[in-house]
Amino acid sequence: MRSNVIAGNWKMNKTLTEANDFIDEVVKTAPQLEKTEAIVCAPFPFLASLVEKTKGSQVKIGAQNMHFEDSGAFTGEVSPVMLKDLGVTHVVLGHSERREHFAETDESVNKKTHAAFNHGLTPIVCVGETLEQREANETMQHVENQIKKALDGLTDEQVAKTVIAYEPIWAIGTGKTASSKDANEVCSHIRQVVGKVTSEATADKVVIQYGGSVKPANVDELLAESDIDGALVGGASVEADSFLQLVEAGTK
Numbered sequence: 001m002r003s004n005v006i007a008g009n010w011k012m013n014k015t016l017t018e019a020n021d022f023i024d025e026v027v028k029t030a031p032q033l034e035k036t037e038a039i040v041c042a043p044f045p046f047l048a049s050l051v052e053k054t055k056g057s058q059v060k061i062g063a064q065n066m067h068f069e070d071s072g073a074f075t076g077e078v079s080p081v082m083l084k085d086l087g088v089t090h091v092v093l094g095h096s097e098r099r100e101h102f103a104e105t106d107e108s109v110n111k112k113t114h115a116a117f118n119h120g121l122t123p124i125v126c127v128g129e130t131l132e133q134r135e136a137n138e139t140m141q142h143v144e145n146q147i148k149k150a151l152d153g154l155t156d157e158q159v160a161k162t163v164i165a166y167e168p169i170w171a172i173g174t175g176k177t178a179s180s181k182d183a184n185e186v187c188s189h190i191r192q193v194v195g196k197v198t199s200e201a202t203a204d205k206v207v208i209q210y211g212g213s214v215k216p217a218n219v220d221e222l223l224a225e226s227d228i229d230g231a232l233v234g235g236a237s238v239e240a241d242s243f244l245q246l247v248e249a250g251t252k
Contacts (some may be wrong), residue, residue, distance in 0.1 A: 004223060004250035005163055005207050005230035007039040007124060008237025009064060010094060019046040023053045025240040033058040036250035037230075039090050040237070041124075044078055051087040062124065065098055068111035068121075080119040088214030091116055092232070094150065096124045096169045106149035113150055117158045124163040124232060126148045126211070127190070131170035139168075140189050147193045156198045160205040164190055165232040171212030173234060180218075183210045184225035191227050216245040223249060 019042060030038060041062035042050055050061045066113035067077040083091060084194055094109035109125060116123040127146040129139045166186050168178050187208045210222050211232035223226050230250060237243045
């Protein structure tokens, strides 16, 4: 039985004070989590403080990106070694904003995914199509290509532990959301692709999130679908009460 994984992606938001206040509220109020994981993916400067504040709780802290090298002359970058040493458990890789604004590629996502596993981090690998690709009926092929390249060279055990986030680019931060049926259709296709490159048994273990204007008002409908196992949430994860409602939905 797959767990629901609710991950908040703060992007480039909050001050340290605001981040600490948020996590204090969430840790104090979060429901008991049995079949649900709650993850806050925060900007790099806040990670150490948030990890310390969540010790002993069920809330986990993730990063929003990392380099694939352990160390070196990469000014401004953060390595998996650093994240692991801080106590971070998850890392978002290949988000569409990283691909669009910072030249992230399928190849670099694959390298980072390998690096994450090499250092005991759980990768949240993002895939998704543009509006133009959707209107041209290219969604399934595009997402399939992204999945195959991201998972290339991983063992079945590693693939089973990978979290895949389907985020249609046209629905991120726009207020537009794919219908629950449309979202599930793509997530189901992703599971089929994973089954082809590994095995059906492995694919059945993979957590597949939906992301794209997810909020408390629509999360129940999305999570009710057969192949949606959680959400990667942007704007609705920045306020503690909203994030808690999303986590609560995942426990139902």
